[in-house]
Amino acid sequence: MQEEVKGVxxxxxxxxxxxxxxxxxxSPAAGQPELSIVEVTIAPGARLPVHKHPVLNGVYVLKGSLKVTLIDRKETLTLDEG
Structure with missing residues (x-):
């Protein structure tokens, strides 16, 4: 829960x-966790090569939509704005 601050x-x-x-x-592994937030801009129609993330990750789509293919599940997700 965030603390209330006037104007914020x-x-x-x-x-x-x-x-x-x-x-x-x-569950988190033992050791020091690290958080990184990265803004990624992908041009309409651009495709990234097949890859995997070695860490937990999430995505927030600000504008447009993002199609994610889960190769191991043979499933495609479409993530829309918000």
């Missing part, structure tokens, strides 16, 4: 115990 508004964009494929998130 907080809006939780995403809160979930599941990843974008609907799987329950794993």
């Amino acid at each position: 508004k907080f809006k939780t964009l995403v809160a979930s115990t599941k990843d974008w494929a609907g799987d329950t998130l794993p």
Whole structure:
């Protein structure tokens, strides 16, 4: 829960115990966790090569939509704005 501060508004964009494929998130491993937030701009029609992320990740689509193909599940997700 965020502390109320005059002139500052907080809006939780995403809160979930599941990843974008609907799987329950794993318990964190021992050690120091690290958080990185990266803005990625993908031109309309651009395609990224098939790849995997070695860490937990999430996505927030600000504008447009993002199609994600889960190769191991033979499933494609379309993530829309918000």
